[in-house]
Amino acid sequence: MKLSSLCPGCGSxxxxxxxxxxxxxxxxxxxxxxxxxVISCPVCGAQRLxxxxxxxxxxxxxxxxxxxxxxxxIYRDLANPQVTLTVSKRGATRYIAEVELIGEFEGMPAxxxxxxxxxxxxxxxxxxxxxxxxxxxxxxQLRARGRSLSPQEIEECEKIVLSQAEKSLEKxxxxxxxxxxxxxxxxxxxxxxxxxxxxxxxxxxxxxxGGRMRESYKQVGAKNGKExxxxxxxxxxxxxxxxxxxxxxxxxxxEVRGYGGKRTLCLSLMDGGRVxxxxxxxxxxxxxxxxxxxxxxxxxxxxxxxxEILDPLSYKTISVTRPGHLEVxxxxxxxxxxxxxxxxxxxxx
Numbered sequence: 127m128k129l130s131s132l133c134p135g136c137g138s139x140x141x142x143x144x145x146x147x148x149x150x151x152x153x154x155x156x157x158x159x160x161x162x163x164v165i166s167c168p169v170c171g172a173q174r175l176x177x178x179x180x181x182x183x184x185x186x187x188x189x190x191x192x193x194x195x196x197x198x199x200i201y202r203d204l205a206n207p208q209v210t211l212t213v214s215k216r217g218a219t220r221y222i223a224e225v226e227l228i229g230e231f232e233g234m235p236a237x238x239x240x241x242x243x244x245x246x247x248x249x250x251x252x253x254x255x256x257x258x259x260x261x262x263x264x265x266x267q268l269r270a271r272g273r274s275l276s277p278q279e280i281e282e283c284e285k286i287v288l289s290q291a292e293k294s295l296e297k298x299x300x301x302x303x304x305x306x307x308x309x310x311x312x313x314x315x316x317x318x319x320x321x322x323x324x325x326x327x328x329x330x331x332x333x334x335x336g337g338r339m340r341e342s343y344k345q346v347g348a349k350n351g352k353e354x355x356x357x358x359x360x361x362x363x364x365x366x367x368x369x370x371x372x373x374x375x376x377x378x379x380x381e382v383r384g385y386g387g388k389r390t391l392c393l394s395l396m397d398g399g400r401v402x403x404x405x406x407x408x409x410x411x412x413x414x415x416x417x418x419x420x421x422x423x424x425x426x427x428x429x430x431x432x433x434e435i436l437d438p439l440s441y442k443t444i445s446v447t448r449p450g451h452l453e454v455x456x457x458x459x460x461x462x463x464x465x466x467x468x469x470x471x472x473x474x475x
Contacts, residue, residue, distance in 0.1 A: 146232050156227045157199040158240035164193050167251035179251045179300060187213055187221075190244045194223035197242060205230040219246040253300045256319060262305050263356060264324030266316040268331065270363035271409070274312045278418070279335065279367060286330050287316055294323040321357045328359045336385025337363045366390050366408050369417035371463055371470055374407060379470055381417065395473055398451030415463040420472055425458045437469065438462065446471060 133140045135148035144152065164186070165174040171182030173189055191213050200207050207229040214222050221244040228237045250258075268275060268283060275283075287304060294302035301320035308315050318324045328339050340362070343355045366372065370382045372392075380392035380401055390403040403411065426443050427434040433448045446469055454460060461472040 146234055150231045150234060150236055153201060153231065154238075155201045155204055155229070155231070155236055156225065156238035156240055158225060158242050159197050161243045161245065162193050162197045163245050163247055164189050165247050165249050167254055168248040169250060169254040172251045172253065174249070174251070179253065181295060186246065187215075190221045190223065190246070194225065194242045194244055198225055198240070200227060200229075201231075203231075204236065213244070219248075220244070221246070251300075253303065253319075256301065257303055257305065260305065261301075262317045262319055263301065264318050264321040265356070265358050266318065266324050266328050266331075267310075267313065267358060267360045268316070268363070269313040269360065270367075271337075271365040271405075273365060273367075275314065275363065276367060279363070280309075280314055282334070283314065283316075283331055286334065287327050290327045290330055291318075291323060294320065294326060299323055324357060324359050328361050331361050334385075335361075335363050335367075336387065336390065337361060338388065364388075364390055364405070364408055366403075366411065366413070367416070371395070371414045371416065371472070372408075372411035373414060374401075374403065374411050379414075380411075381472065393473060395470060396447070396449055398449070398473060414468055414470060417461075417463070417472060420461040420463045422459050423462055425454050425456055425460060427456055428454070433471070435460065435462070435469075435471075444469060449473065 131140060131142055132138065133145040133148055135144050138145050166172070166186065166189070167179070172179050173182065174180070191211055194213070195209070195211055198209070200209070207227060210226040212224045216222050223242045223244055224239070225242065226237070226239045228235070230236060284307060287307065291302050291304050299320050299322060302323045303319040304316065305319060306317040308317070316327065318327065332339050340360045342358045342360070344358070345353055346356050347354045364385065366382045368382055368384070372380055372382070374380060378401075379395045381395055382390055383393045384391040386402060388405055390408045392401045392403060394401055421438040423436045423438045425433055425435050428448060431448055432445050433454070434443050434445055436442070437444050449471060452471065452473065462469050463472065464470050
């Protein structure tokens, strides 16, 4: 290469203008602000990143490192850049991030470093502010047709509610909180922060227990010219619940085993077949009891059509029709509900 001039910076021979070394010395390889800020909620620990609140899923030290790393700028023509960042705590709300950069500048090794002060600032997030202000958008009302909800149904619904609230928050619904779950006559009212979450809760409960869902709305004010509403979401459970034993048309005895939309799925206690009842058929069925109230007894004798068993109340031997699908023998233990003429053998779960 033919050299035609001298570097005006250091006087070294160069092709033209500044030499590589002087260009390196005059180039800012690493640009860092003197100070950055990390905002965290003192109540739930959520962090505000790029203007949006995010769930607290990382330690503060990681947030400080990420905030410092986002704030630095690297010279775009630097080849093979490698950044090392070290964070140290210097007070209750202050951290120091030391940044080191190495790379190649026009084929020459290059490095730079800087120091950034990272301040931790506490600010109550939107979610905690609304929770403290007893904010809510919807009430999910759990009721049943012609009866009260059982303690088992209420317990399972509570699990569904808490699980759905957690999932909704993970998916970014900042108002996914349960303000209150209060017993009312015949059921439960679930007061929730988000209408969207309320609908998801209602659908999940409907999938599990069947029944119907209906929404109604009430205007509660206006904000910035926009009308504000609260939503009531009624979930009406079927009349029959899991484990209920009923008698339907022509004396068929069934046990409720689940739901399919507005229909009730049952197991025939005579032949083990599946039977779906409409709402009208479920309402008309005669209820004998529920599996949760069953008692155990013993088979004394049997033939092809009849089982001789002990009545668990009177201890007398009584005859019952032998279900075609029930494989038992003398001395075997079975579950029954009712007594006397209404004594019914249950199928194994």
